[in-house]
Amino acid sequence: MSDERSAEPTASEPEPGAKQAAEAERSRASTDPWATPAPRGEPASWAARVRPRPPAAVHAATLWASLATGVLSALLLGEGLGVNLLIVALATSIAAYFAARQAGRRLRPWTWVWAAGGLALLVVPALRDAGWSTFLAVAAALAAGSLALHGSRTWPGILLGSLGLLNSLVLGVGWAWRGVRDRMSHSRARWGTAMRTFAAAAVLLIVFGALFAGADAAFADLLAALTPDVSVADGPWRLLLFLFGIVGALAAAHTAAAPMRWDLLAVRPGKARARWEWALPLIVLNLLFSMFIAVQLAVLLGGYDQVLEKTGLTYAEYARQGFWQLLGATLLTLLVIALALRWAPRTGPRDRTLIRGVLGTLCLLTLVVVAAALRRMDLYVDAYGLTRLRISVAAMELWLGLVIVLIMAAGAFGAQWLPRAVAASAAAAVLAFGLMSPDAMVAERNVQRYESTGKIDVSYFHELSADAAPALDRLPEPLRSCALKGIAEDLAGEDNPWYATSWGQSRAREILAERKIIRPYPCPGDRSYERDRDAYDGEATKTDGEIGPGS
Structure with missing residues (x-):
């Protein structure tokens, strides 16, 4: 979800001086109803910039959906995880949808991507029994759901927006309480009618359900299979799950109504270095990568036996040792690319061409290193078999290779979409990993x-x-x-x-x-x-x- 009324400067914009920043902040406050005005002559602090506006009054549908989430959590989540987690998430999504609509926010394409991805990730617990892949899927689903509620697009927005529900855990409860209190004070008769209606429906279901179950054994079995088994001894645990569900739903709804504006966090650009100061170390690194790849080609053509004879390593030791070093090299390469993009000058076309040439070459060579690392892992698996750890780090290496491809595409077509694309690729990788079992x-x-x-x-x-x-x-x-x-x-x-x-x-x-x-x-x-x-x-x-x- 996103809101067109809020200005969202990119992280690459330089921070103006104190006077210019104060003028910019006052101008933004005059057009942005979410803005918190700063004192005259002082720029707004980062906390004031990202603070959400007070949310609109809570919608009645949001309250009912949150209550339904709490009830479903208490009834379904006590025995374990399966399709019940997806059912609870759907009820939470309904509460967030009505809250966002009440606040005037509109659904955007990326909102659909995050929301659909989060719900798809919750299919993994319904299909797979493995607890470790289920944990990854649930954690990724929470992050994707939070991004759907925030509508973030910059690096600070993606990183902090994925954790953004935490600040609404307490605020959401207070927001809902104020809404319930105001509604009850204005419509006590209507609330009393609603409570009596639900009580009558519950009594009729219990009485006639018990009679039909006693009259037909097949219906009794069907009713027993569909009805959660709740005992008095489970009362404290069910109450805790009820509170967990309703507080989580209210936190999601409050975030949808008034999200933190993490995209307004400005990251100061690094001080531009001289062309030789940043380019020369990367050129040397490219030469080192090229030498390593040439050795790998020689090993591939000459066979492993000759290499093992010279190094004194066993077949499995050669494969295992190489994989972990190459995985570390891939991670460090991503760090080098990030630092180079921060410090490299981009004032003229020659600078931009040099950046693309040097970093593009480094990315291509890193992809070859990724392929070499995966080949080493394949050799090690052939020698000692596949394990959870080995398949996990191999999947991580594959995803890092995908990130490098995205960075190369950003260098060619622009990087505005890169933060969201990297986050979406991570969620898609976790989903594919869980579905492949x-x-x-x-x-x-x-x-x-x-x-x-x-x-x-x-x-x-x-x-x-x-x-x-x-x-x-x-x-x-x-x-x-x-x-x-x-x-x-x-x-x-x-x-x-x-x-x-x-x-x-x-x-x-x-x-x-x-x-x-x-x-x-x-x-x-x-x-x-x-x-x-x-x-x-x-x-x-x-x-x-x-x-x-x-x-």
Whole structure:
């Protein structure tokens, strides 16, 4: 969401002197109803510039949607995460929409992007059981939702706007209380009628629902499946969830009605350096990158055996060591580019051409380094298998490569869209990462490695979520039972309702029900493995934490 009435200077504008800044601030205050006037002769502080205007009176629909969010949170969020989180987020979005409309704000294309992206990220908990990818998706959804409410477009706006709901947690409650108090003082009779109507509807649902459930067992089962299981013992926990839901909805609505104006934070441009002072170090860095890439091409053409013989490293050590260094080089390159853009002069066409040439070359060479890092990771995975950490850092390296491509495009077509594009690419990367199911990819890759090499680390599978069950089910016994042992133990103690159960958990339960674990074999990682290894149907060999058929 955005508001055309507020002026939004870009971060690249130089800060005027004290007198000019005061005049500019008074001019802005005369045309911007969100502005806080500064004392005559003094420029407004950064806090005054970003402070929101007082929000409009809270809309009745916002209050009802916030109340519905609290009720849904108390009823649905107690057992776990699944589609229930998306349901609660939709109710919160309705509250924010009515608050924004009451404040006169209009939906913009980027608002739709952030809002749709935030809701799409909440599909990940409904599909996947892995807690770590779910956490990333929920955190990214909160950031995207906050950006939708703020309508930020500059680097300060994107960075601070993604955390902007925090300031409304207390302000939103006070804003809603004032609205409820004013409405009740003017329309007590109407509020009384509404309360009586809802009470009558609740009584009728309870009474006739109980009668129909007693009359038909099938209807009773359907009602039990759809109705949340709420007990008196869960009262304090449900109350806490109710407060969490209603406060979160009011914070989102207050932000939609009066967002912080982080885009008005002006970042002073760096002092322009002499052309040789900033360009020469980058040219030397480009030469170093070129030498490294030439060595990589020589290694690729000459083979790894010759390199390993000269360095004394093993195959896996060469791959592992190289990846982490190249990942660090990619991160440092982004920092170098940011500092160069801050200090490089751009007063004439020759300066701008030099910047594009030097930094464009550095970006191209960095993309080759990214490809080399991913190749190193692929070699390491071939040697030791895929893990959560390895797939996570590989995904991060891929995203850093995408950021470099965006920087190159900004150098060619302008950088006004770059902050939002980088943030959107991060959210899209988290969404794709969650939808691809990293735990399932880890299991699939290791099963394929077992089928080709006969080596597998079964004990590591105990750390994976239920998403890995379909791939692990392809293993032969007794490896299958050992691999699914941890998932079976986790699911045995869970009996969550449909709205708190992910699709990955449902698939794992179906697999375990169709093909049960044959018996509790001693598995790698168990204390009794060495003593009772003969219990396996067939021979098994344990070497460096891996087991395989035959010896």
